[in-house]
Amino acid sequence: MTERVRLQRERVLTAAVDLADSIGIDAVSMRRLAAELGVVPMALYKHVADKDALIDGMVDVALSELGPLEQADGWRPTVRRRVLATRTVMLRHPWLRRVLETRPTSTLSVLAYTDSLIAVFRQAGFSDVLTHHVMHAFGSRMWGFTQELADEGGDPPPPEALAALSQHFPNIAAMAAVAGHDGSSVVAQGCDDQYEFEFALDLLLDGFDRLHQADWRPRPS
Amino acid sequence: MTERVRLQRERVLTAAVDLADSIGIDAVSMRRLAAELGVVPMALYKHVADKDALIDGMVDVALSELGPLEQADGWRPTVRRRVLATRTVMLRHPWLRRVLETRPTSTLSVLAYTDSLIAVFRQAGFSDVLTHHVMHAFGSRMWGFTQELADEGGDPPPPEALAALSQHFPNIAAMAAVAGHDGSSVVAQGCDDQYEFEFALDLLLDGFDRLHQADWRPRPS
DNA sequence: ACCTGAACACCGTTCAAGT
DNA sequence: ACCTGAACACCGTTCAAGT
Numbered sequence A, B: 001m002t003e004r005v006r007l008q009r010e011r012v013l014t015a016a017v018d019l020a021d022s023i024g025i026d027a028v029s030m031r032r033l034a035a036e037l038g039v040v041p042m043a044l045y046k047h048v049a050d051k052d053a054l055i056d057g058m059v060d061v062a063l064s065e066l067g068p069l070e071q072a073d074g075w076r077p078t079v080r081r082r083v084l085a086t087r088t089v090m091l092r093h094p095w096l097r098r099v100l101e102t103r104p105t106s107t108l109s110v111l112a113y114t115d116s117l118i119a120v121f122r123q124a125g126f127s128d129v130l131t132h133h134v135m136h137a138f139g140s141r142m143w144g145f146t147q148e149l150a151d152e153g154g155d156p157p158p159p160e161a162l163a164a165l166s167q168h169f170p171n172i173a174a175m176a177a178v179a180g181h182d183g184s185s186v187v188a189q190g191c192d193d194q195y196e197f198e199f200a201l202d203l204l205l206d207g208f209d210r211l212h213q214a215d216w217r218p219r220p221s
Numbered sequence C, D: 001a002c003c004t005g006a007a008c009a010c011c012g013t014t015c016a017a018g019t
Helices: A002-023 A030-037 A041-046 A051-063 A075-092 A095-102 A108-123 A128-143 A159-168 A170-177 A193-213 B002-023 B030-037 B041-046 B051-063 B075-092 B095-102 B108-123 B128-143 B159-168 B170-177 B193-213
Strands: none
Touching (some): A002 A030, A002 A051, A030 A041, A051 A075, A051 A108, A075 A193, A108 A128, A128 B193, B002 B030, B002 B051, B075 B128, B095 B128, B108 B128, B128 B193, B159 B170
16 A cells, blocks of 8 residues: 555656656646646645655655665775766756755755765765865765856857857857867867866865875864 | 936846845746836836846846956966955855856856956966866856755754754764864854855865966877 | 545736727 | 737646535
């Protein structure tokens, strides 16, 4: 009985995840989701308290694709591997980025993920204070997403717009003209997000490592 | 005539900013804003094309509180000062964080801000490639906001919830128990966001500096 | 006791009717 | 030519009526 309810709830949540994957989270409404499942909108309220609970559940479903954290070698490769694995989940569910960034409420799976990452630093001998700051500095990058600076998706801008842009914003234009690390122009095919993400990730990890090695501690006040 | 239209538009936008500041951006609707201004909802559409344009305009208004970038000393204090100044604007308009994070479209003021920051690095002799990566690594932190890891606002959790939390998530609990840099418990009064932001900012600037000093260049592929 | 259709209080935006 | 009320196509959620 409760087993059946759980299954029904799971079915609702995975349907919501699939729907968000295909039509975007903004288009996922209780009514649309109900239609997708062939039920009346109100039927959903037996499985989720309200729309907020639905989204929390969607986060749980998506994060469940992530296995438990595997700690084989040192803290640094462990964290790196973990975050990059999380990143692949984020790429699979593009709506997840905004949901995690936007909503302050933490579901159990979010807390569990954060907890397991903190554990890696602490077990590696990071002091609690340093770990605290390190996690703040990590910020949303611990979820494996880059900050989107520019449009990213959508059509490339028309040539005349590019000309106007480079006139008004020569520095942005110069950045856009930088060749990707594979030699191709960034303008042509956008940034190599994976490369940029790993660059920033390694920069952070370098910083963490350096502070840890130097036995960083807070200034006495 | 066009002057009058501009003034009217400005009035609509600043009213929207004030409204978002006081009741939150989610509660700002075309209808609510119109009511605030004592006009019929449709009247707004003479000054803004649609709600997206309204929000773009709100971003412009908020960012206009920021003066032009002042470059007196080296790149590092210049960038640091600039970002911390931007942070005060963000704190004044809490809705701005989500708007900037969420919407990929860039208004002119957003582009101008980004361009002026890029200029600082380039003029300091950062190569274009390095500047590119550095701006990506900077990410949304160039806007002066920390990533919100936890709830932040709202009521503090009840004691029994804390007990349950520390049992299931001992590492998160340990982080929460870390004393703030002024010696007070974080649990009692939340993190010192300003401190955490500057910590992360300096960590990034350290990394940028180190790469620049070492004359970093991309690996040949 | 359970289910659900209608209804409520909202949205952003279109459009035709009115001046 | 300008303005605007009504209307359209949506929301999330309540609640009472029906079985």
